[in-house]
Amino acid sequence: KETARIAFQKTASIVVLLFCLCVTAQQPYGTNEYIEKANQLTAKNLDSAIYYLKKGIVHYSIEKDTINLINSICQLSGLYDNVLDYGKSYDGYWEALILADESNDDISKSRIYQELGWLYTAYRKEEESLRYFNMSLELKKKLVEEKKISRDYLVSNYFAIVNCYRVNRNYVMAKTYLDSCELSLEKISPDKRSYYVETEKGYFDAVAGNYEKALSKLNETKLFFEEKNPSYLTVVHFLMGEVYKFRGEYDKAIKNYKESLRFSEMYIKH
Secondary structure, three states, rough: OHHHHHHOOOOOOOOOOOOOOOOOOOOOOOOOHHHHHHHHHHHOHHHHHHHHHHHHHHHHHHHHHHHHHHHHHHHHHHHHHEEEEEEHHHHHHHHHHHHHOOOOOHHHHHHHHHHHHHHHHHHHOOHHHHHHHHHHHHHHHHHHHHHOOOHEEEEEHHHHHHHHHHHHHHHHHHHHHHHHHHHHHHHHHHOOOOOHHHHHHHHHHHOOOOHHHHHHHHHHHHHHHHHHHHHHHHHHHHHHHHHHHHHHOHHHHHHHHHHHHHHHHHHHHO
C-alpha cells in the first residue's frame, strides 16, 4: 500500500511534460510506428501495447537503428512505470542508457537521466532523484546552447525537480524551481504558457492559503485538458482533491480523488 501511495503521489504530481516541441535535430521523445500503435492500444489492451513495443525493440535491434531502439525501450519503461512495475521500468532505462552511452547520444541520455530521477522519486530516494535530474539538466543546458534541442526541455526538467521537492514536502525549493519554469517559458516567448505548469501553480496557491485562486486556476486547466489531453485529468482532479482537503471539505476532496482514480483506470496513465 505504501508503494502504491508513493507511486500515485509521484505520478499525480507530474508527469513527464511532453510539450509540442520543434527542434533542429533528434527529439528526446521521438516516436515510430510501434510506439504509435502501442499508444493507441494502451487504454484498450495493455498486453497488446506491450507486445507491439517489444516487437519494435526486436525490429530495431535487428536493423541496428539505435535511436528508434532507445525510444522504444524508453516508451516500454514508461508504460511499466505507469502500472507501477518499477523493476522492469528501471531495467529498461538502464539498458537504454548503455545504448546511449555506446552511441554518444547525449540527447537520449538527457531523457533517460530524467526518467531515472522520476523512478528514484517514487522510491523516496530524494538525493539520488535530484542527482539524476541535475545530470539531465546540465546536459540539456549544453544541448540548448548547441541548438540541438529546444528550451522547452529545460522547462520539463525544472518541472521534474519541482515535483521531487514537492513530494518530499520541501515547498520552498519546489517553489524556487517552479519560478525557474516560469522564467524559462518567458525566455521562449513572453506570452508562452504551459497548462501543466499552471496546474502546479494552482496547487502552490493552495499551499499559500489562497484556496479560491487555486481552484480557479485548476478549473481552468481542467477545461483545457478535457479537450487536449483527458488522461491528465488524473493529475488535475488529484490536486483539486488536495485543495479541498486543505480547506477541510472532505466530501469534495473524496469526490475528486475518486474522479482521479477513474481517469487513471480509464487511460492507464499517471
